[in-house]
Amino acid sequence: MKLQVAMDVITLDAALTLAAQVAPHVDIIELGTPLIKAEGLRAVTAIKKAHPDKLVFADLKTMDAGELEADIAFTAGADYVTVLGTAGDSTIIGAVKAATAHGKGIVVDLIGVSDKVTRAREVTAMGAVFVEMHAGLDEQAEPGFTFQTLLDDGEASKVPFSVAGGVNLTSIKGVQRAGATVAVAGGAIYGAADPAAAAEELRAAII
Numbered sequence: 001m002k003l004q005v006a007m008d009v010i011t012l013d014a015a016l017t018l019a020a021q022v023a024p025h026v027d028i029i030e031l032g033t034p035l036i037k038a039e040g041l042r043a044v045t046a047i048k049k050a051h052p053d054k055l056v057f058a059d060l061k062t063m064d065a066g067e068l069e070a071d072i073a074f075t076a077g078a079d080y081v082t083v084l085g086t087a088g089d090s091t092i093i094g095a096v097k098a099a100t101a102h103g104k105g106i107v108v109d110l111i112g113v114s115d116k117v118t119r120a121r122e123v124t125a126m127g128a129v130f131v132e133m134h135a136g137l138d139e140q141a142e143p144g145f146t147f148q149t150l151l152d153d154g155e156a157s158k159v160p161f162s163v164a165g166g167v168n169l170t171s172i173k174g175v176q177r178a179g180a181t182v183a184v185a186g187g188a189i190y191g192a193a194d195p196a197a198a199a200e201e202l203r204a205a206i207i
């Protein structure tokens with residue numbers, strides 16, 4: 001299982017600092033949606049330039065203009081770009097077309113999708129490299145939220161999946177047991193007093 005850091009910081013300087021701290025311990029470096037909205041795709045270019053040996057994940061959460069948005073993110077240096085599972089099939093198919101042209105991958109984020117298992121299978125058939133079983137920051141704060149549902153849906157889907165939204169030192173072993181391809185950790189790393197140590201501990205937990 002790969003480890004992905006989700007950088008939900010909002011300046012490029014903070015992202016470059018965080019990426020330098022954690023890069024030795026992670027496989028994939030994600031630029032979170034707030035960071036891309038604040039700094040633009042130049043942040044993707046800067047992170048890829050600083051870490052050419054890492055997979056760079058641009059969390060665009062595209063909902064329309066799939067081919068165009070994915071194309072500009074791949075051109076900026078992304079290896080993975082996210083499209084929302086709630087988008088229409090034509091948006092996902094367009095984004096996959098751009099990924100194929102660049103030799104890169106589309107990840108479909110299932111945030112807000114009620115039947116994640118069915119949609120996971122549909123978008124994988126359309127060419128997504130993996131789906132993201134994701135509970136966003138707001139959903140995690142809602143009463144009754146259960147992390148286990150993400151793992152159950154991933155396991156039931158029988159397609160390659162990542163898990164995002166509440167991955168930490170306590171939950172990451174369950175993510176691995178569920179068969180995830182990637183564990184995504186945001187707050188557990190960038191919110192730690194020592195992000196490098198936090199990333200190193202997460203890595204050690206899944207080896």
Ligand SMILES: O=C([C@H](O)CO)[C@H](O)[C@H](O)COP(=O)(O)O
Binds near residue numbers: 006136188
């Ligand atoms: O994708 C995310 C969210 O939509 C804001 O961009 C987060 O990166 C993801 O949910 C990670 O969550 P935590 O690990 O719980 O910080």
